[in-house]
Amino acid sequence: MLLAQQATVGNPVVNVTIFGAFVLLTLVVVFRAGRGNRTAAHYYTGGSNFTGAQNGVALAGDYLSAAAFLGIAGAVAVFGYDGLLFAIGSFVGWLVALLLVAEWLRNTGRYTMGDVLSFRLRQRPVRSAAATSTLLVSVLYLVAQVAGAGGLIALLLGIPNSNRFAQSVVIAVVGALMIVYVxxxxxxxxxxxxIVKANLLIVTGLVLAAWLLGRYGFNFSNLLGSAVDNSPEAGEALLAPGLQYGRTELSKIDFISLSLAAVLGPASLPHILMRFYTVPNAKEARRSVVWAIWLIGGFFLCILVIGYGATALVGADTIAASPGASNSAAPLLAFRLGGELLLGIVAAVAFATILAVVAGLTIAASASFAHDVYANVIRKGKVDSAEEIRVARRTALVVGLLAIGGGILANGQNVAVLVALAFAVAASANMASLVYSLFWxxxxxTGALYSMYGGMGAAVFLVIVSPAVSGQPTSMIPGVDFALFPLANPGIVSIPLSFLLGIVGTFIGPRDDDADRRFAEMEVRSLTGAGAAGRPAVAARPKQDSFAPRPNPAPRPR
Structure with a gap:
C-alpha cells in the first residue's frame, strides 16, 4: 500500500524546499516584469507587445489550471473514460474561441469585454453588466483554483482531511501569495x-507520461489492463462510457449539460478574453489561439496516460482517502514513480500552475471593475491611469479575499467539477451577448442586459439549488439538503435561456440611438482592425467610449 497513513506522503521538508524554490523563481519574474507598469495599458495588457507564440503559450498556461492537471487527472483515475470527457469538451471549446471570438474581440476592444459591448450599445448599463459578470465568474473560477491549491499543499505538508482548520490556513496563505502576484x-x-509555468507543466506532463509508458513497455494497452486490475470495484467499466454519467437517464442529461458548458465556457471566460488584448493585432490573436490548441491538446493526451497510470499504480481508493481526494492523483503518482524528489517537483509545478491562473483571473476582475465601472461609469472617463491602477489593485485585494473564503468552503471538491460550474456561469452570462453584439x-x-443578467442569474440560482452545493455526500455543504434542481451543472438550461432572453429583450426594448451607423463601424473594425488599439482609426465616438479612435484630420489643401 502506498500510504500507511495519510500524513506520510513524501518528506514535508523536501516538498516545501522544492516548492519554495519554484515560488521564489516566479516571484523574481513578477517583480522584474512589473517594474514597467506605469500606465493602464501596461498594467492591463502588458502594452500589447507579446507575439502570437508568446501569448499562445501564456493562453495555454492560463487555461491549464488546477482543473486540467489535478482535477481531470483525478477524474480519469476515479471514473476512467468519463473523466476524460472533461478534457474533450474543454478542448473543443478552443475552436469556438478561434472561430467566433479571437479576431473580432481583438479588433473591437482594448482592455475588457465591456469595451466590445459598449462600442455599439449604451455604455453605462452594459459596462456595469460586463463588470458584474466578470467579477462573478472570476470569483467562482478562483474558488476552484484556491481549493485545489489548498488540497495540494495539504498533501505536501501531510495535513489530513479531518484537520479542516489547518487546511483553511493553508488556503489563506495561498490566496495572500496570489494577491501579491497581481x-x-x-x-x-x-x-x-x-509562459514559464506552461513550459514547466507541459514538460512535467511529458516526463510523467513517458515514465509511465516506459514501465509498461510503451504499450498503452498494458497500462489500461493494469488500471483495470487495480480497480476491482469498477473493473472494465473504467474503460467504457457510463461510470459517472451513464448510470441513469438523469446522469446522461447532466453530461450533456456539462459538455455544453465545457464547449462554450473557454471562449466566455474573462481572463481568457483579456489575453487577446496582449497582442498587437488580430493576426497575432488568431496565431496565439492556434498555439494554445496544439499545446493544450498535447497536454490532455499526457493527462489521459497520467490518470490511468494513477489508477494502475496508486489505486482509486487510496487517491480518494488522501488529502485533496481525487485532486491528489497526479502528485501521488509522482511519489510512486520517483519518490520524494519527483513528488516535490510535480507539486511545485502544480502550485505554480495555480498561482499563474489565479493571477490572471484576479487581474481580469480588477481591470473590469476599475476600467468599466470606476473609470467609465462612475468617473465617466475623467480619470488618469495612475488612479485607475490604484482602484484595480484595491479591487484585486477584495477579489482575493472573496476567493479565499470560497476556497475554504469548497475545500475537498474536485476542481474540474468546480471549474465546469464556472464555465456554465461564464457561458450563460457572456457568450450570447458577445455573439449577438458582433454579428446581429x-x-x-435591452437585449444585452436581459441576456447577461438573466443567464447569469439563472446559472447562479441553479448552481445554488443543485446537488453540487447540497444534498449529496460529495456536496460543498454535505450536512444539509436544499437541492431543488436535479442536475449538477446548469448549462443545459441557463445557456439556451441567455440566448433566448437576448432575443426577447432585443424585440421588447427600444432601438439604440444611431444603431445602424454604430453597427456598420463595428463591422468594419472587427473585420479589418482599422481603428483598433495601435491601428489607424476610421470613426469616432469619444463621448461613448473613452478609448474610441479619434477621427482622422482633414487633408490640407495643396
Missing amino acids: LVGGMKGTTWVQ KRFNT
Missing part, C-alpha cells in the same frame, strides 16, 4: 509567469 506584476508579470445588427442594449 499587485506587483500586472498583466506583463502574470504573462511571463504563465438588430441587437440592442
Whole structure:
C-alpha cells in the first residue's frame, strides 16, 4: 500500500524546499516584469507587445489550471473514460474561441469585454453588466483554483482531511501569495509567469507520461489492463462510457449539460478574453489561439496516460482517502514513480500552475471593475491611469479575499467539477451577448442586459439549488439538503435561456440611438482592425467610449 497513513506522503521538508524554490523563481519574474507598469495599458495588457507564440503559450498556461492537471487527472483515475470527457469538451471549446471570438474581440476592444459591448450599445448599463459578470465568474473560477491549491499543499505538508482548520490556513496563505502576484506584476508579470509555468507543466506532463509508458513497455494497452486490475470495484467499466454519467437517464442529461458548458465556457471566460488584448493585432490573436490548441491538446493526451497510470499504480481508493481526494492523483503518482524528489517537483509545478491562473483571473476582475465601472461609469472617463491602477489593485485585494473564503468552503471538491460550474456561469452570462453584439445588427442594449443578467442569474440560482452545493455526500455543504434542481451543472438550461432572453429583450426594448451607423463601424473594425488599439482609426465616438479612435484630420489643401 502506498500510504500507511495519510500524513506520510513524501518528506514535508523536501516538498516545501522544492516548492519554495519554484515560488521564489516566479516571484523574481513578477517583480522584474512589473517594474514597467506605469500606465493602464501596461498594467492591463502588458502594452500589447507579446507575439502570437508568446501569448499562445501564456493562453495555454492560463487555461491549464488546477482543473486540467489535478482535477481531470483525478477524474480519469476515479471514473476512467468519463473523466476524460472533461478534457474533450474543454478542448473543443478552443475552436469556438478561434472561430467566433479571437479576431473580432481583438479588433473591437482594448482592455475588457465591456469595451466590445459598449462600442455599439449604451455604455453605462452594459459596462456595469460586463463588470458584474466578470467579477462573478472570476470569483467562482478562483474558488476552484484556491481549493485545489489548498488540497495540494495539504498533501505536501501531510495535513489530513479531518484537520479542516489547518487546511483553511493553508488556503489563506495561498490566496495572500496570489494577491501579491497581481499587485506587483500586472498583466506583463502574470504573462511571463504563465509562459514559464506552461513550459514547466507541459514538460512535467511529458516526463510523467513517458515514465509511465516506459514501465509498461510503451504499450498503452498494458497500462489500461493494469488500471483495470487495480480497480476491482469498477473493473472494465473504467474503460467504457457510463461510470459517472451513464448510470441513469438523469446522469446522461447532466453530461450533456456539462459538455455544453465545457464547449462554450473557454471562449466566455474573462481572463481568457483579456489575453487577446496582449497582442498587437488580430493576426497575432488568431496565431496565439492556434498555439494554445496544439499545446493544450498535447497536454490532455499526457493527462489521459497520467490518470490511468494513477489508477494502475496508486489505486482509486487510496487517491480518494488522501488529502485533496481525487485532486491528489497526479502528485501521488509522482511519489510512486520517483519518490520524494519527483513528488516535490510535480507539486511545485502544480502550485505554480495555480498561482499563474489565479493571477490572471484576479487581474481580469480588477481591470473590469476599475476600467468599466470606476473609470467609465462612475468617473465617466475623467480619470488618469495612475488612479485607475490604484482602484484595480484595491479591487484585486477584495477579489482575493472573496476567493479565499470560497476556497475554504469548497475545500475537498474536485476542481474540474468546480471549474465546469464556472464555465456554465461564464457561458450563460457572456457568450450570447458577445455573439449577438458582433454579428446581429438588430441587437440592442435591452437585449444585452436581459441576456447577461438573466443567464447569469439563472446559472447562479441553479448552481445554488443543485446537488453540487447540497444534498449529496460529495456536496460543498454535505450536512444539509436544499437541492431543488436535479442536475449538477446548469448549462443545459441557463445557456439556451441567455440566448433566448437576448432575443426577447432585443424585440421588447427600444432601438439604440444611431444603431445602424454604430453597427456598420463595428463591422468594419472587427473585420479589418482599422481603428483598433495601435491601428489607424476610421470613426469616432469619444463621448461613448473613452478609448474610441479619434477621427482622422482633414487633408490640407495643396
